[in-house]
Amino acid sequence: MAVKALKGFKDIIPGEVETWQFIEHTAREILHSFGCEEIKVPILEKTKLFKRSIGETTDIVEKEMYTFADRNGSSLTMRPEGTAPVLRAYIENSLHVAKPICKLFTIGPMFRHERPQKGRLRQFHQISVEMLGLDHPRQDAELMAMAALIIQRLGLTVSLEINSLGCPKCRPAFNKALLDFIGTIDDLCDDCLRRRESNPLRVLDCKNETCQEHYKDAPSILDHLCADCDSHFSEVKKGLDLLEVNYVVNSFMVRGLDYYTRTTFELITNDLGSQSAVGAGGRYDGLVKQLGGPAVPGIGFGMGMERLALLLQESGKAPQAKGIDLFIAALGDAAQERCFVICQAMRRQGLQVAMDLQDRSLKNQMKQAGKAKASYTLIMGEDELAQNRVVLRNMETREQQDITFTNDIENWCRELATVIN
C-alpha cells in the first residue's frame, strides 16, 4: 500500500499553489513598501526558547508542541509560531546594532499538534512580522494598517478588533479586580479554574458558554490602565483614525501567549458571510530582554495563510492559472530536431514555452496548445521546413503569419520574442 501523508499535514498541489504564490507575492510587496526585510530562520529550535518566550503554562507549550529528543538527547521543538525564532535570530546576530529600528518578516510553516479539523492543520503556514526597537503608538497603528492592507490587496474585506493589555505596572491591579470578580462565580469550567491560578487574564478567552455569560459583567482592563498605557492606547486609536483604518475596541480580547503587553489586535474578514479571524498580533515590549537580548520594545503579528487561501478560493477571488506564451508544434523528425533547439532559445528569451517531444499528430499538438492556454503556437511541418519558414498562430485572434527562418537562431528567437510579447 502506498504511504500517505501524516494526519494534519497537507500537500499544496498545482492548481492550489497559484493562490499561495499570489498571497506571498502580495504580502512581500506590501511588507517591502513598509521597510520590512525578509529573514529565514530554522524550523527546529531548542525547546527552552519556546518555553521561555511563549510561557510554560500556555496551551501551546503544555499540549501542542512537536517536541522530541534528538540523537544526542537534546530537547528540540519544531517551531509552533514565528516570533520566538525571529527574535532569537535578531539577538544572536545583533541586528539592533546596524538597525535600531528593525522590521523583519518570515513566511513559512509552523507546527502544532492540535486535533485536526477543517481548516486547522498540524503543519500550517504563517506570514509572521516583527517590528523591533520602537514603542511609539504610531508604530502600532502603522503595523495594523499594513496588516489590513495585505488582506485588502488580496481582494478580501477586513476589520480590526483592538484592545490594550496594559503593562507589568498596571496588569496586577487588573488581575486582582478580575480575580475578585471570578471569586463571585460558582460554576466556572475546569479550564477557567486552572487558568485562574496560572494566568487570570486568559479566563476571558474561555469558549464555554456559561463562562462567557458571566464574563459579560467582568471588569474591563481598559478601566485599569496606568496613565502611560492609557495615553499610548489613545494615540494608537488616533493613528488608526488618521490612516482611516476601521476598528472596534474589544476590551475582552486577550491573547493566548504570556508575552503580550499593551496593544493587541485581531484581523477579521467577513467574506463568506460569517466572521473569521485571519491574523492576530500585539505588542511584546519585554520579550527581547526576557530572551537575553537588549531592552528593546517590539510589536508583531502572524497571519494564517491556509485561511486566506481558503477565503480566496471559496469566494472565487483566487487567481486563475496563467497560460504559457508559446507552444511549438513540430511535425516530423527534422522539424522536431530544429524546434527542440528553438524551444530552448525561446526560453532563454524569458518566455514560457512548451513543445511535444513525441511528434504526435498536428491535431493532437494543437489540442495540447489549447490545454496549455498558449498565447501563440509556432508550427513547423515538413513543408515549412523545406521552405525555411514557420507559421505563427495567434491563438486568440486565430490570425496566422509566415515567418522566414534564418540560421542565426539566437537572433531569430529574439525577434520572435518581441512579436509574442
Ligand SMILES: [Zn+2]
Ligand atoms: Zn500600564
Ligand SMILES: [Zn+2]
Ligand atoms: Zn471557562
